[in-house]
Amino acid sequence: MNAVPLGGLGCAEVLANLSEFLDGALPAPFAARVREHVAGCRDCERFGGAFAVVLAGLRERLRAGSDGREHDVDPSVAARLDAAWRRS
Numbered sequence: 736m737n738a739v740p741l742g743g744l745g746c747a748e749v750l751a752n753l754s755e756f757l758d759g760a761l762p763a764p765f766a767a768r769v770r771e772h773v774a775g776c777r778d779c780e781r782f783g784g785a786f787a788v789v790l791a792g793l794r795e796r797l798r799a800g801s802d803g804r805e806h807d808v809d810p811s812v813a814a815r816l817d818a819a820w821r822r823s
């Protein structure tokens with residue numbers, strides 16, 4: 736865990752809202768904070784369990800910008816990431 740939460744969110748809060756984030760159900764300002772957190776946090780991956788690959792893919796996407804590189808993310812996951820990326 737980080738002493739100063741990235742994006743003003745703790746890992747638990749990010750993980751609790753990750754499904755909604757991917758579904759585009761979060762308000763844009765909150766989604767932006769989730770993105771900011773995931774972009775800089777490696778702990779979420781450790782705590783994320785089944786979401787670890789999603790988080791890894793999301794962070795790669797955030798790092799790479801929007802050039803669409805997919806790395807080793809499952810295509811269905813990548814599609815959801817892509818949709819979340821475009822919405823937020």
Ligand SMILES: [Zn+2]
Nearest residue numbers: 746776778779
């Ligand atoms: Zn985190």
